[in-house]
Amino acid sequence: MLKGTEILLNSLINEGVKTIFGYPGGAIMPLYDTLYSYSNKLNHILVRHEQGAVHAAQGYARSTGRVGVCFATAGPGATNFITGITDARMDNTPLICITAQVNSDRLGTDFFQEADIIGLSIPITKWSYQITNADEIERTIIKAFYIAREGRPGPVLISFTRNAQLGMSNILVNRRTLLNQMTKNSLNMRNSFRGKNFSEKIITACNMLNNAKKPLIIAGQGVLLSHAELLLSQMSIISNIPTVTTLLGLSSFDSKFKNYYGNVGMHGHLAPNALTQEADVILAVGMRFSDRVIGKTEDYAPNAKIIHIEIDKAQFNININSQLQLLGDASEIIKSMLPFMKYYKRDSWFEYANSIKRHEEKDIIPKQLNGSNMQITMGSIIKKLSDEFNDNLTLVADVGQNQMFSARFAKLSHPLGWITSGGLGTMGFALPAAIGAKLGCPNRTIVAIMGDGGFQMNMQELGTIKQNKIDIKIVLLNNSYLGMVRQWQEMFFNSRYSFTNLVNPNFGEIAQAYNINYFKIKNKGELNEGINKMKNSKGAFFLEVDVEEQENVFPMIAPNSSVSDILESQ
Ligand SMILES: Cc1ncc(C[n+]2csc(CCOP(=O)(O)OP(=O)(O)O)c2C)c(N)n1
Ligand SMILES: [Mg+2]
Numbered sequence: 001m002l003k004g005t006e007i008l009l010n011s012l013i014n015e016g017v018k019t020i021f022g023y024p025g026g027a028i029m030p031l032y033d034t035l036y037s038y039s040n041k042l043n044h045i046l047v048r049h050e051q052g053a054v055h056a057a058q059g060y061a062r063s064t065g066r067v068g069v070c071f072a073t074a075g076p077g078a079t080n081f082i083t084g085i086t087d088a089r090m091d092n093t094p095l096i097c098i099t100a101q102v103n104s105d106r107l108g109t110d111f112f113q114e115a116d117i118i119g120l121s122i123p124i125t126k127w128s129y130q131i132t133n134a135d136e137i138e139r140t141i142i143k144a145f146y147i148a149r150e151g152r153p154g155p156v157l158i159s160f161t162r163n164a165q166l167g168m169s170n171i172l173v174n175r176r177t178l179l180n181q182m183t184k185n186s187l188n189m190r191n192s193f194r195g196k197n198f199s200e201k202i203i204t205a206c207n208m209l210n211n212a213k214k215p216l217i218i219a220g221q222g223v224l225l226s227h228a229e230l231l232l233s234q235m236s237i238i239s240n241i242p243t244v245t246t247l248l249g250l251s252s253f254d255s256k257f258k259n260y261y262g263n264v265g266m267h268g269h270l271a272p273n274a275l276t277q278e279a280d281v282i283l284a285v286g287m288r289f290s291d292r293v294i295g296k297t298e299d300y301a302p303n304a305k306i307i308h309i310e311i312d313k314a315q316f317n318i319n320i321n322s323q324l325q326l327l328g329d330a331s332e333i334i335k336s337m338l339p340f341m342k343y344y345k346r347d348s349w350f351e352y353a354n355s356i357k358r359h360e361e362k363d364i365i366p367k368q369l370n371g372s373n374m375q376i377t378m379g380s381i382i383k384k385l386s387d388e389f390n391d392n393l394t395l396v397a398d399v400g401q402n403q404m405f406s407a408r409f410a411k412l413s414h415p416l417g418w419i420t421s422g423g424l425g426t427m428g429f430a431l432p433a434a435i436g437a438k439l440g441c442p443n444r445t446i447v448a449i450m451g452d453g454g455f456q457m458n459m460q461e462l463g464t465i466k467q468n469k470i471d472i473k474i475v476l477l478n479n480s481y482l483g484m485v486r487q488w489q490e491m492f493f494n495s496r497y498s499f500t501n502l503v504n505p506n507f508g509e510i511a512q513a514y515n516i517n518y519f520k521i522k523n524k525g526e527l528n529e530g531i532n533k534m535k536n537s538k539g540a541f542f543l544e545v546d547v548e549e550q551e552n553v554f555p556m557i558a559p560n561s562s563v564s565d566i567l568e569s570q
Contacts, residue, residue, distance in 0.1 A: 001168045004134035005034035008098070008160065009042065011141035014175070017069050019043045019060060019439055021053040025073025026113060028100035030165040032071075045439065045468055048460035050077050052432035054084020055458070058093045059396060059436025062419050063444075065227070067094040067148050068436065074100045075113030078159070079120065083426060085155045086124040090423025091248060092221060094153035096144050097125075104132040104161045121157040130159040134167030142175050146182050152312035153225060193313050193327050202333070205283070205307045205324055206340035212281035214349045215241045216304075218264060218272075221248035221422075222286010222311060228331040229415045232285065233257060235334050239341040242353050244272035246287045247407055251417035261353055265293045266557045267404040270364070270566065271356040273557065277564045278352065279304045286310065286330045289320040290423065299562035309333050364554065364568060368408075374523045375548040378402055378477050382409035382449070384531055385475070389445045393417060396437055398430035398450035401483040404553045406449050416441060428457025434472045435464055445473065452478045452504050462514040465540050473534050474516075474542045479549045480504060487552045491570075511542035518542040 002010070008031065012020070020042055024032040035044055047053045050072040057068030068088075072078055078099035088095045102111040121128045127147045131140050144156040194201075209215050223232050229252050236243040236259045243259050245252055247268075253260050262269030264276060276282065282304045287293070294300040300320055308315075308322035309330055316325045326333050368379040382405055386393060391413055397406040397420040412418055419437055421429035434448035455476050465472065486500040511518035517537050521530035521544070534541045556567045 001170045003034065004137055004165045004167045004169065005031045007134060007137040007169060008141065008165075009034060009038050011138050012069060013041055015141065015145045016066065017042065019045065020069045020071055021045045021047055021056040021060070021436065022071030023047055023050050023053055023073070023077060024071075025077050025100070027074035027102055027162050028071060028077070028160075030162065031100065031160065045435070045464065047432065048463045049458065050080035051084050051428070052435075052458055052461045052464065054081050054088065054095065054097060055426075055429050055432035056436035056439075056464075057095050057097075058084065058088050058091075058429075059419060059433030060440040061093050061095060061436075062433075063394065063416055063437040063440035066440075067096055067145055069096045070098070072097070072099045073113070074102060074117075075115045078117040079115055081157075082120060082124065083424075085121060085157065087421050087424040087426045087429065088155040089124050089126070091421065092153050092225060093155065094148035095155040096141075096148055097155055097157045099157065099159055100165070101130060101159045101161045103163045105163070107161075117157065117159050124155070125157045126154040128157040128159070130161065131164045132161050134164050134169035135171045137164065137169070138171065138173045139178065142173060142178055143182070146179060150182070150186055152315075190327060199336075201324060201326060202336050203340055205326060206337050208281050208305060208307060208324070209239060209241065209283060210340075210342045210344070213346065214275075214279050215239075215281045215283065216275050216279040217241050217243040217283045217285065218246065218276070218287055219243060219249040219252045219285050220246045220287025221252070222309070222330045223249055223252035224415055225286065226311070226330040226332075227415075228285070228334055229253065231331055231334040231338070234338060235341060238338065238343060240343050240346060241283070242275055242350065244275065246290075246293055247420065248422040249287060250407055250410070251412040251415055254413040255411045256413050261357060263407055266295070267408065267553050267555065269357075269408065270360040270555055270568070271353050273555070273563050273566050274356050275353055276301050276304070282306045284308045284322070285334070288315045289318070291319065294319055295557045295561050295563040299564060368405075371548055371551070373548070374525075376521060376524055376527060376545055377551060378405035378547050379409045380527070381475065381477065381545055381547070382406050383411075384527060385447055386411045388531055388535060389447070392445050394419060394437055394441065394444045394446050396420070396430045396434040396446060396448045398448070398454035399425045399427045399484075400451045400454060401479070401487065401551070401553050402449050402451045402454070402477045404484070408553075416444060427454040430454060431458050431474065432461045432464070434474075435461060435470050438470050438472050447473045447475055449475050449477065451483060452476060452480060452502055453482045459510065462510070462516065465516065466514045469539060471539050473537075474540070476507060476542070476544045477547050478504065478507070478544055479547050479551070481549060483551075484553070486550070490550075490552065491558070507542070507544045516540045516542045518544070520544045520546070522546050
């Protein structure tokens, strides 16, 4: 006979869990009490806010390819998980979020710290389940991990009632049988969607690309999730097709390759967006045609037949209709396509792409690097970081202008180079996500880029950094504004800066309070000194950079405008 809390922790260990991010409280005390005896098997990181626990678990999951795990108590602990879980759902991050719950015989009585977390989490998880009996624990955890990882990954919430934590059970579950059964069901579903002629579809897709004069590959996060980076680069090189990435697909393709042209989307590069509008065939791999990518739906890729490789059949034909849908894992499908792909020169198509790239490099990039005065631009910092830290850099970007400039100026060639909150755009993501990424990849240089607004959304996690001696580099791009919102006010609301100016605290004193080394770059002359200090620092470092207050991110596809109408400047 084992206690429920022991069964739960043993089940986590059986799934390969090593690190848990969490925060205790009343209803979860039995689990934390058992955790006390598991300190040699499980590394628990005490965060400072439950939202931080979820984002840290996300950073961990995204930097390791494993399932992130986080704990919170009932009621407010559980509801503080909501934003992070939603973020993980949007950005396909496998998580097991375990929240405590009151005794099952008290459910529905408005018991102290009772919140209906199942009801709250159903729309934002792949699966939500309440364990009310110790007999259910092992089976539920096996299933939870399977669901979190399977197909399009995502978060699972387990509500763990107090009586199930304290209950006893000797039920043994045959993990292999359970997993085989679930895998069989998923494969049956996939195969029935694919139909009998799937191998013919693969050949049709290859013929479409081989016969195309102006083909384009758009790589999304699915490439990273299925570890298809190498296969994708083979596809691009063997068939000689220009390749671009989405915001979350960034780092799935080595930016040094000549076939790479940058990012599509609202603040993407010029060439990828122009190529989209000119292409005759698009191979979209593990991406979901988000509104930030497609702009005005009717005008998107007007000349292109679209081949969509996607693991989640629900993503087909939502925003954009594709001509051919290939359901499955990106690696598996690309691998089956490669033998049929042929090399074509396509000189004029590449020359078109290169001419636009040259135009951006000559007429837009230098301005964004040099700025208009002694103040530093966001682009110049990101470029410097990417030059200095090279392949070993993982940029964890927050949300706003800092994020868009990061995506524009980071030159990445390692698949672990980039983590950001894309679908939900959650300010405050970067600091805790960087903590998780560092624990997942201790040998990489983890740089958390954020704005003055976003930092203040989860700055309490400096406490987690201090307590656990986490060696991340924090780069705060301080423009004293909620910059991205200010930009939209300037462009679309007659410069009426309604509540976007920030009167900020002394960030240096905050860093000092947490014993974190700090340096402030006030102008261009101090850039090298600041970056060197950070590079040579042992342990966490906080680099504040006074950037131009009112710089805007361009190019920009204005909301609901055609991708063809991309604005190059104001
Ligand atoms: C939690 C949350 N609240 C509000 C927003 C809306 N929003 C998007 S960008 C932005 C401004 C971000 O300001 P800052 O963090 O200083 O970054 P900057 O754009 O100045 O680089 C805001 C408020 C959001 N994305 N997330
Ligand atoms: Mg700002």
